[in-house]
Each structure stands twice: as C-alpha cells, then as structure tokens.
Amino acid sequence: MADVTLIDHPLVQHKLTLMRRKDTPTAVFRQLLREISTLMCYEITRDLNMTLEAIETPLTAMQAPVIAGKKLVFASILRAGNGLLEGMLDLVPSARVAHIGVYRDHDTLEAVEYYFKAPEDISERLVIVVDPMLATGNSSIAAIDQLKARGAKHIRFLCLLAAPEGIRHFTTAHPDVPVFTAAIDSHLNVNGYIVPGLGDAGDRMYGTK
Structure with a gap:
C-alpha cells in the first residue's frame, strides 16, 4: 500500500508472535512491547538527516556524523501508546514527548x-x-488533526498492527503522513477489533481486562 512501510525484520516478527499469544502474561507482554518498539524505532528513524561535527578521538581529530536539526518528538496516543513510547525513549532519550x-x-x-500536551515548537x-x-x-x-492544528508539519505514524480498513481511512484523511507497522492483518470485526490481532493492547499491557 502507498505510504505504508511494513517492518518485517525477523526479530520484530518473532516478538510480535509472542505478543499475539493469548496466554502471554501481562509482564511479558509489556516487556515485549518495549523491546519491539525499540527495534521499530530504528526503522522509522533510518533516514534522519545527518551532518558532520568536528570531534577529537583518543588518536586524532575527525569530522564525525551526528543527527542534524532539532530533537525528535514522540507523541503517544494515551494510554496504550505509552508502551511503545518507553522503548523508543530507551533508544532516543533526548527526544521530546x-x-x-x-x-x-x-x-x-x-x-x-480529552487531553493534549506537546512542545511549543512542534512545528x-x-x-x-x-x-x-x-x-x-x-x-x-x-x-494527528490536533497535532496539525498546533502547527506540526513533519509527522510519521508508528503502530504494531494495522487493519486494511484503518489504513484506507487514515491515508485518506492524512495522505502526507507515512505509516510504519509490523503487520497488516486481515480485517476488523463488528466490534472494531483487528483480526487476528492481539486483543486490546492497553488492557493486555496494564492487566485491566
């Protein structure tokens, strides 16, 4: 699908399978979510702009690559988004939230x-x-409507699972926002849950079902 990147790294797919199992305990589910989000963060940040900086190694001076521009913003859709957020902050601890x-x-x-809080210079x-x-x-x-209303111009969306119906709806509403996902599942059921899916991620992460 256009504007959709499937992250099919073997480690991502293996951890996702463990998360799908209905008998995976809450603590294990939460840890797997943190691990898989770190792996997915590598992919969604693969093309960040770089610049060169003069540094001194123990042996000599050199021009070394560093990420250019202002720090990233990770925007978590509460509450389940926080499970992905934690693993991404492990990788990019200086990111704004x-x-x-x-x-x-x-x-x-x-x-x-019901809530919105973001850095002032999000644009x-x-x-x-x-x-x-x-x-x-x-x-x-x-x-993303809220982010754009407050000036955000450069946005990407990261999820574990996507349904074809959701992708179509999302890309129609925000064709300028690329989607990164670990799986595109079969369909939505009558209750709006992804099938085969993994259930309600928030409930499984926090043990609240």
Whole structure:
C-alpha cells in the first residue's frame, strides 16, 4: 500500500508472535512491547538527516556524523501508546514527548479527545506518533488533526498492527503522513477489533481486562 512501510525484520516478527499469544502474561507482554518498539524505532528513524561535527578521538581529530536539526518528538496516543513510547525513549532519550488523550467510544467507535500536551515548537520538529493499533483509524486521525492544528508539519505514524480498513481511512484523511507497522492483518470485526490481532493492547499491557 502507498505510504505504508511494513517492518518485517525477523526479530520484530518473532516478538510480535509472542505478543499475539493469548496466554502471554501481562509482564511479558509489556516487556515485549518495549523491546519491539525499540527495534521499530530504528526503522522509522533510518533516514534522519545527518551532518558532520568536528570531534577529537583518543588518536586524532575527525569530522564525525551526528543527527542534524532539532530533537525528535514522540507523541503517544494515551494510554496504550505509552508502551511503545518507553522503548523508543530507551533508544532516543533526548527526544521530546507529547501526550494526546483520545479514547474510542465503544458504541459509535468514534474518537473522543480529552487531553493534549506537546512542545511549543512542534512545528520545527519531526513528530513520530505512536499507538499499538491502527484499527478504525479514528483515534489516530483525531490525534494527528490536533497535532496539525498546533502547527506540526513533519509527522510519521508508528503502530504494531494495522487493519486494511484503518489504513484506507487514515491515508485518506492524512495522505502526507507515512505509516510504519509490523503487520497488516486481515480485517476488523463488528466490534472494531483487528483480526487476528492481539486483543486490546492497553488492557493486555496494564492487566485491566
């Protein structure tokens, strides 16, 4: 699909299979989510702009590559996005963090917004939005609507699983935002859950089901 990158690294796929198992304990699920998000972070940041900086090694002076521009922003769609956020911050601890409170109404499947907090200069930074699931797409679309309304111009979206229906809805609403995912599953069921999926990521991460 256009604007969708499938992250099919063997370690990512192996850890995702472990997470899909219904008998995976909460603590193990949470640890796997942290590990897989670190691996996926490598892929979504693969093409960051670089520049050269003069440094001294123990042997000599040299021009060495460093990431150019302002620090990244990781924007977590609460609450399940925080599971991906932690692993990404392990890899990029200097990143700024935004939190976007959006939940899905279980009757209408529409997104309901309740919280937003982000760096003031978000328009000058690359923003990576994280949420484990791209199901109907309503929550992620609403979150990115809020980011764009506050000036964000350079946005990418990272998820563990995506449904074809969600991808179509998302890319129609935000064709300028590339999607990175570890799997594109079969379909959504009548309740708006991804099939085969892995259940509700937030409930499995926090043991609240």
